[in-house]
Amino acid sequence: MKKTLFFFILVFLAGSTSFYQAMGSDAYEYVADKADLLLDYEISELNEQISAIIQAHGFDVAIVAIETTDGKSITAYTDDYFDQYGLGLGPDRDGLIFLISMAQRQWHITTHGKCTAIFGGSAIDAIGSSLTPYLSSGDYYSAFETLLERIDSYAFSQPSSFSGGYIEYDESSEERYVGILAVILISLGIALFTVFSMKRQMNTARRQRAAGNFVREGSFNLTRQSDMFVHTHTTRTRKAEAPPSGGGATHTSSGGSRFGGGGGKF
Amino acid sequence: MSVLEYKCPHCGGALVFDSGTQKMLCPFCDSSFDVEALRQHDENLKSLEQENINWDDLEESDWKRGELEDMILFSCSSCGGEIMGDKSTVAKSCPYCGNTAIMTKQVSGVLRPDCIIPFKLDKNAAKKALTGFYNGKPLLPGAFRSQNSIDSITGIYVPFWLFDCDAHAAIQYKATRVHMWSDSKYNYVKTDHYELFREGDISFERVPVDGSAKMDDSYMDAIEPFDYSAAVDFQTAFLSGFVADKYDVDCEQSKPRANDRIKASTEDAFSETVAGYSTCIPQKASISIEDGKIRYALLPVWMLNTKYNGKTYTFAMNGQTGRFIGALPIHWGKFWLYLTGISALLSTLGILVINLMF
Numbered sequence: 001m002k003k004t005l006f007f008f009i010l011v012f013l014a015g016s017t018s019f020y021q022a023m024g025s026d027a028y029e030y031v032a033d034k035a036d037l038l039l040d041y042e043i044s045e046l047n048e049q050i051s052a053i054i055q056a057h058g059f060d061v062a063i064v065a066i067e068t069t070d071g072k073s074i075t076a077y078t079d080d081y082f083d084q085y086g087l088g089l090g091p092d093r094d095g096l097i098f099l100i101s102m103a104q105r106q107w108h109i110t111t112h113g114k115c116t117a118i119f120g121g122s123a124i125d126a127i128g129s130s131l132t133p134y135l136s137s138g139d140y141y142s143a144f145e146t147l148l149e150r151i152d153s154y155a156f157s158q159p160s161s162f163s164g165g166y167i168e169y170d171e172s173s174e175e176r177y178v179g180i181l182a183v184i185l186i187s188l189g190i191a192l193f194t195v196f197s198m199k200r201q202m203n204t205a206r207r208q209r210a211a212g213n214f215v216r217e218g219s220f221n222l223t224r225q226s227d228m229f230v231h232t233h234t235t236r237t238r239k240a241e242a243p244p245s246g247g248g249a250t251h252t253s254s255g256g257s258r259f260g261g262g263g264g265k266f
Numbered sequence: 267m268s269v270l271e272y273k274c275p276h277c278g279g280a281l282v283f284d285s286g287t288q289k290m291l292c293p294f295c296d297s298s299f300d301v302e303a304l305r306q307h308d309e310n311l312k313s314l315e316q317e318n319i320n321w322d323d324l325e326e327s328d329w330k331r332g333e334l335e336d337m338i339l340f341s342c343s344s345c346g347g348e349i350m351g352d353k354s355t356v357a358k359s360c361p362y363c364g365n366t367a368i369m370t371k372q373v374s375g376v377l378r379p380d381c382i383i384p385f386k387l388d389k390n391a392a393k394k395a396l397t398g399f400y401n402g403k404p405l406l407p408g409a410f411r412s413q414n415s416i417d418s419i420t421g422i423y424v425p426f427w428l429f430d431c432d433a434h435a436a437i438q439y440k441a442t443r444v445h446m447w448s449d450s451k452y453n454y455v456k457t458d459h460y461e462l463f464r465e466g467d468i469s470f471e472r473v474p475v476d477g478s479a480k481m482d483d484s485y486m487d488a489i490e491p492f493d494y495s496a497a498v499d500f501q502t503a504f505l506s507g508f509v510a511d512k513y514d515v516d517c518e519q520s521k522p523r524a525n526d527r528i529k530a531s532t533e534d535a536f537s538e539t540v541a542g543y544s545t546c547i548p549q550k551a552s553i554s555i556e557d558g559k560i561r562y563a564l565l566p567v568w569m570l571n572t573k574y575n576g577k578t579y580t581f582a583m584n585g586q587t588g589r590f591i592g593a594l595p596i597h598w599g600k601f602w603l604y605l606t607g608i609s610a611l612l613s614t615l616g617i618l619v620i621n622l623m624f
Contacts, residue, residue, distance in 0.1 A: 176620060183616030184609075191608035195601055198405050203593040205582070208487040210530035211473040219432075219469035220535050224313075226306050226463045227441075231276045231297045234456040239448065 030054075035065040035102045037140040046141075049148045057155040059115050060087050060095030063144050068103035074263060077101070078110040079253035088112050093257075098147055100135070107135065108263030116250060116260030117173050123154055124262035135266035272304045275461055310463040313436035314552045319525060321431070321558035324517050329378045336502045339371040339512065347480050348512040349422070350376075352505040361420040361509065361569060362480045376512060377562055379500040383492055385421055385508060385566040385585040392419060392568040392583045395590040399581065404604065407597040414574035421585060423505065423564035424486065425477035425513035428494075429470065429524040431558040435532045436465040437551040441543040460543065464536045470528050474565070475520040477513035481567075482580075483523075488591040489584040492565050496586065500564065510564055517560050529553045 030050035031043045038046070050061045062085075069077040078099040082088070088095035094113030100106070109127065111119050119127070127150045134143035250260045272281045272290055279294035281304070289298045299307075340357040341348050344365035350373055351357065359366045393416065400411050439462040446455050472494050476486040532553050540546045566585025571578050574595065581592030 179620045179623075180617055183620060184613045187609045187612035187616060190612055191605050194608055195405075195605045198403070198604065199596060199601065201403055202405055202596050204591040205482065205484040205488045205593055207484040208490065208527065210534055211470060211524075211527040212531050212534060213491040214470050214473045215531060215535065216469040216471045220466065221468070222464060222466035222536075222539055224310075224463070224465040225539065226303070226310065228275065228299070228303050228307060228461045228463075230459045230461050231295065232456060232458045234454060236452045236454050238452055239450075 030062050031144075032062070032064045035067050035100070037065045037100075037102075038144075039141075042141045046144055046148065049145070053148060053152050053155070054089070056152070058089060058094065059113065059118075059155070060089045060093075061148070061151060062087055062095070062097045063147070064097060064099045065140070066099065066101050069101050074099065074101055074104060074106045074108040075110070075251070075261075076254065078108045078261070078263075079251075079257065079259050080255065082110050082112060082259065083253055083255040083257055096151065096261075098144075100140075104265075106263060106265050107131070108261065110259045110261040112257065112259055114173075116258075118155055119151075119260070121262060125264075126150070127154075128262070128264045132264065132266050272299075272308070275299070275304075275307055276459070307461070307463075310436070310438065310465070313465055314438055314550050316436075316554065317552040318554045318556070319558075320554075320556055321429075321521060321560060324377070324560045324562065325380075327378045327380060333378070333502050334373050337373045337505065339373045340509070341369045341371055343367045343369055345480075348514070349509040350505070350512055351509045352502055354506065355509060357509065359418070361418065361422060364418065364571075379425070379564045380561040381497040382423065382500045382504050382564040383494070383497045383566055383586050384504050386496070387568070387583070387585055387588050389419055389421065389568070391588065392570060392590075395583050395588060396570055396572070396581060399590050399592060400594070403594060405596050405600050406594055407600075410574050410595060414572045414579070417571040417573045417578065419568065419570045421508040422567050422569055423508060423510035424481055424567045425511055426474040426486075426563050426565050427477050427517045427520045427524070428472040428474055428561045428563050429521075429528070429558065430472060430561070431528065431555045432467060432469045433528055433532045433553055433555055434465075434467050435536055435551065435553045436463070437533065437536050437553075438463050438549045439537075439540060439546050440549050441540065441546040443542070444544040462540055462543075462546070464539055466536070468532055468535055470531070472561070472563075473524055473527055474563075475523045475527075477515045477517070477520060477562075478511045479514045480511065485580070485582045485591060486567075489567065489582055489587075489589050492584065492586055497563065504564075508566075513562075517562070525555065528555060 029047065031038070031046045033043055046063060050063070053061050062082075064078075064081060066077075072080070078097055081099060082095065082097050087093070087097060090113065092113035094115055096109060096111050096115045096119060099108050099110070101108075107128070109119065109124050111124075127147060130146055130150060131143045134140070134146060250258055252258050273279065274281050274292035274295060274297055276297045277292060277295040279292050281290040281292050281299065283289075283301075284291045284298070287298065288301075290301060290304055291298050336353055337350050338353055338355060339348060339350050340355075340360075342360035342363060342365055344367055345360060345363040347360050347362040349357065349361065357368050357370075360368060396416070400406055441460045441462050443458045443460070444455060445458075446453070448454060474486075474490060474492070476483060478486075529551075533548065533551060537546070537548070568583040568585050570581040570583070570592075572581070573579075577595075579593065579595070581590065583590045
């Protein structure tokens with residue numbers, strides 16, 4: 001019996017965690033230094049750090065430095081880059097890309113999948129303010145190192161980063177949470193019903209409340225009946241106001257993907 | 267009666283006639299009613315005030331010559347239980363408490379049963395039914411099946427009072443119909459309130475109430491029903507090989523229980539005639555019992571006692587239909603294992619499905 005219970009628990013844990021384990025990709029260069037800001041060994045250092053973050057948290061990370069966005073807004077450019085290079089891991093393409101454009105002196109972080117929830121607006125702002133001094137002074141390597149440290153610590157501080165649960169902003173994350181909660185409650189309800197049915201079978205000696213077995217067949221005869229309407233009562237309640245839509249927390253790219261994120265100048 | 271004397275069924279205020287609508291209006295709550303509906307409502311209220319319970323006296327049938335002398339009474343000096351058997355019966359122990367101090371007496375001061383349903387199933391059938399009863403019980407301790415042993419198995423004719431009657435009922439219900447709709451700004455709930463009335467007749471045949479205080483009512487209720495078409499006139503010969511419990515709850519004491527069961531079934535039958543409402547709650551019921559007849563019958567029951575871990579477990583089988591009932595011990599470890607196991611399995615499947623959906 002204990003073995004069976006252990007099996008159940010194992011299946012339970014496996015189901016709720018394994019699905020969101022990282023499906024690591026080796027082929028991609030995580031740092032694309034098209035603006036020539038970093039030395040080669042710095043790039044490989046950063047690649048290693050990013051690889052560790054991907055392993056630990058199960059989402060994709062990329063750092064891209066470019067000269068110019070070619071007239072596009074930095075948000076659109078970053079989103080398109082994410083789509084174009086097929087970034088993101090798992091079915092929800094969980095991932096984060098940091099892009100810096102030297103011509104505009106702007107940086108932008110685009111998030112997708114569970115990263116949109118982990119790195120909400122306040123997280124992006126906090127990361128940005130810790131990077132800006134390094135970026136302004138031209139110490140790009142320190143800026144990127146700080147960026148990766150902050151990404152790592154934010155991901156660790158999210159208890160649900162492994163289960164794929166979303167915390168804020170994304171409506172589908174809320175639906176998922178409600179769904180999981182409902183599934184657990186319904187499962188518990190079915191289990192309770194089943195075991196109490198089993199328990200009920202254990203004692204079949206029950207007092208009868210009525211005598212339905214002993215009604216003389218065909219003897220029931222209704223001689224008088226009336227259904228009189230007495231009064232009516234109508235209540236009116238105001239509908240709950242629809243919650244404000246997103247507030248710009250997420251947006252959709254030209255490729256149709258739904259991104260989060262934010263950015264700033266340096 | 268003048269129409270002006272009607273009271274509002276909703277708030278109790280005095281109604282006034284409105285010549286414009288030709289209806290009775292309530293100036294207090296603005297309800298309006300047809301005069302005919304109010305007249306019927308008034309009659310309904312009168313019907314609800316009549317309630318009679320009339321049971322005829324028990325028709326006693328006389329013992330035939332020699333019958334009482336053919337029987338013997340065993341009285342347990344420990345629990346006071348009394349059973350009867352024919353002269354060949356040897357009672358070694360009390361079927362209720364197992365005590366062996368049994369006194370033998372001459373039968374006297376008991377009524378002659380009107381009828382008896384003879385045993386159709388034997389001791390082996392009862393033993394087989396007990397084994398079958400263990401099947402499909404996942405919470406049964408594994409050792410119970412192998413370790414418990416049948417302590418005693420006795421075929422007992424249990425005394426029952428059988429109640430026949432015609433019931434007349436008048437029942438008033440309060441019912442509602444709820445409609446819900448919404449527009450762009452509001453949700454609406456409209457509740458229509460109704461007063462329902464049902465009156466009619468229903469007859470009952472041979473509602474059994476066991477006349478033995480020693481027999482657990484829940485056990486005797488649970489082995490119902492018996493097929494009364496197999497009932498025959500009482501003869502002491504049927505007692506051969508079995509014992510009969512001597513009734514210690516007389517028919518007077520059994521009437522309240524018969525009344526309760528008959529009233530409950532009458533209310534059930536009338537409630538089924540109410541349809542199309544969101545809620546329906548009985549307000550007042552007047553149920554009269556007429557032409558009530560009581561008979562005394564002996565009905566066949568196998569009683570089995572088994573022992574497990576020093577505790578006695580009692581089972582009963584309808585000696586005619588084979589319906590088997592009883593209470594088994596519960597393995598609480600299995601209970602919690604099934605609860606957590608089923609919850610975990612279903613949750614896992616559900617979460618996997620949700621993960622695929624989002």
